[in-house]
Amino acid sequence: MTFAAKLKGPGWYRALLSVPLSLAFSTALVVGVRALYGWDPLFDGEAITTVALIAMPLAFLVGIGCFDYWFYWAAGKPTRDEDHSGHGAKTWKDYFRVNTDHKVIGIQYIVTTFVFFTIGGLLAMLIRAELAAPGTQFVDPNTYNGLFSVHASLMIFLFIIPVFAGIANYVIPLMIGAPDMAFPRLNALSYWMLPMAGIMMVASFFAPGGAFATGWTAYAPLSTEVPLGQQFFTIGVQFAGASSIATALNFLVTIITMRAPGMTFFRMPLLVWANFTTSLLVVIATPFIAGSQFFVLFDRALGMNFFNSANGGDVIMYQHIFWFYSHPAVYIMMLPGFGIISEVISANARKPVFGYRMMAFSLCAIVVLGFTVWAHHMFVSGMSAWLRVPMMITTMLIAIPTGIKIFSWLATLWRGVIHLTTPMLFALGFITMFTLGGISGVMLAVIPVDIHVSDTYFIVAHIHYVLFGGSVFTIFAGLYFWFPKMTGRMYDERLGRMHFWLSFVFFNLTFGPMHLVGVDGMPRRVADYAAEFATWNAVISVSAFIFGMSYLLFLYNMITSWRNGPKAAANPWRAHTLEWQVSSPPPLFNFDEIPTIVGGPYEYGVPGAVHGVFKKPEPVAAASGGKE
């Protein structure tokens, strides 16, 4: 291929050419408009950066080839038959291009999100280093505010939310007996938007004035007044949000329309239910955070007054819109994990999930209730006082469907045959810590307690029990569980267990004491603290460093096992769901024979029970006659 052809066709050459072109375009646009208006100076760095932050990622996406097929189609050119040349991976290079295979996209998602998890973790280590002793250690307050803001934003928007999308991308089509997702090209676009958001947020450290430093909550009017770095968050969130909405639509359509014959809703594995309900949350809630950040962007870039009280803006409105997304976002980060835990526990306890229907209904109840509690984040915000008690009640009611799930998992363990594999250990660790996070959540719902502990380290402790002890432990459980399916190799069980025990112990030593210092009066988001908190903070920092190091065991295990771990069997867990009935890794289009679902997904211990049967194309008539 000639160089010119390479530049014309989709791929990295065209992408790397279109990015500088879009920067030039952004500069010209800003300078042109400013010249027309007669504004001085012509070169406004902040305005150019703002336009470029929108234009450059879009140009990259066009260049790498996310839109080629749609442009071709929209231009009315003759139909091109799909040759599936963009589908699947033969070499590692196929992971670095626009790929429409859900299995490739799933791995792209997982690897990318773990890159950002690693960066976010390093930022956490810096935070704990600064807080190891009172006084200033090595960062100034502005840098410190940037550290925790970028840490939280990466962990939430670039790790927990999208890594679940990655795991589901890989597993869901296999679980429901589909050859791929409903919209493979949209799926590819969803993935490629993600690194755009992540790179933008990390790059904010290089912005004049430092990284965005207003927390992941970006409360106005601070976020409309701080330096340029904020724009990297405001716009980055739009790309992450668009990615997540597109993926959620894809999951909804896939799950509704592409289930194998015989798979009724009540024969779906609970991970499928979990992603179905999560996707509903994403589609309904995510536009609200997009809105809140657009308003901040308009205030900043266009001089509007959404949150400028001097000109009639409403500061509290920001928080209502933000939390109308960000509370449901807690469940966006939790429900997929609930699904993973149901799969892992049933397979490793060799028992049907206890109360399957209640497990599914409780997911739906959480979706509905999840939209009625957002203002529990605002008990001290100065919002209408009467709203507090109803929001306390709805918040506490969520403990009921959540309790159903925990009790049902416990009942699933009861009289099982329990195999303490690494994923099972993480599932049990999850139950422990998520219960604690749920309990502190109920405490926080009680308004008088919240008035005292809101904006303290009690909140930091609570969110990490829910999002790390909760979500991240389910992510580890899921990755160990499906690692053999995804890579065709087995991870090192001994290292996996070490990873679990180290992270379990030092997680608790890191975040447990934070409850105490929080109630005792240490506010969050501070670079320094009163001397009375010094001992606990030293303990927390040392634990955090060991906790951080335990993650290296995981990385080492994943990388070396992927390269040369022992070959995995198709079904190492003897699980019943469909993804385990095909080879590891699965064939290009997942199923060489179409499965028919004949029973529930977890019929362990029921003699002769199977979830799906595979009919050979020829003897169809005879076989199906016998079965049905």
Next chain:
Amino acid sequence: MRTKHPIIQMLLIGVVASVAGVALALAIDWFPIAASTAAAPIDELYDVLLIVSVPVFVLVMTVALYSVWRFRAKPGDQSDGAPIHGNTLLEVVWVTIPTIMVSALAVYGAIVLEEIERPAANAMEVEVTGQQFAWSFEYPDTPGGEPVQSNELVLPLGQQVHFQIKALDVLHSFWVPAFRLKSDAVPGITTEYRVTPTKEGRFDVVCAELCGLGHTTMRQVATVLPPAEFEGWLAEQAKQSEPAADDTMPASATDEEEAQ
């Protein structure tokens, strides 16, 4: 006969662990010094939440650990567990009991909320203004009738204070951990809460809402004085601001102050 024992065994373990857990949770010195009438009911509420929470956690842990110990697969065991799909009675129980528990706690929380926010007839007004990165205070009702501005917060012991909180630039949050109460300071609106100090002394005033570069250092001190000393302080402040006040309001104010 072994099959009958597990529940009783677990119950025993659970009760012992709950008692130990509650004792441990209550032995921890959780709270900062208590210096307002809101502190006692809030601390008590927190303790009750601990007492209720510990058995819930112990229940979950006991069942999980007991199951792992009792039902763990022997090496090489490829069998499946008992094919139990559910139990309606059990599911009704674990919906009903938590519902009752959280409802009771919500009612209790609402009662405490009403108690700590109840206005007193003789409440003294204090205006609190947050700006990057300091708090300032205004006492509108002085003996001289002239509002007093102050950069330090001084309060009379045993008298309810009604804070009216404003912000000049971005969000702040006005928190005195010893009082257990806080409210955001919000540009464009006035927020409020009420405090009745119950202890003399100096207590930290902390900004609890991220407000920018100097957020960490946005800390001041609240001093609680006996009422007579407080009156003296207020009069002193009024006198100090006198030259400025003189321009607008001559003579009479000064007379009344001296009479005090």
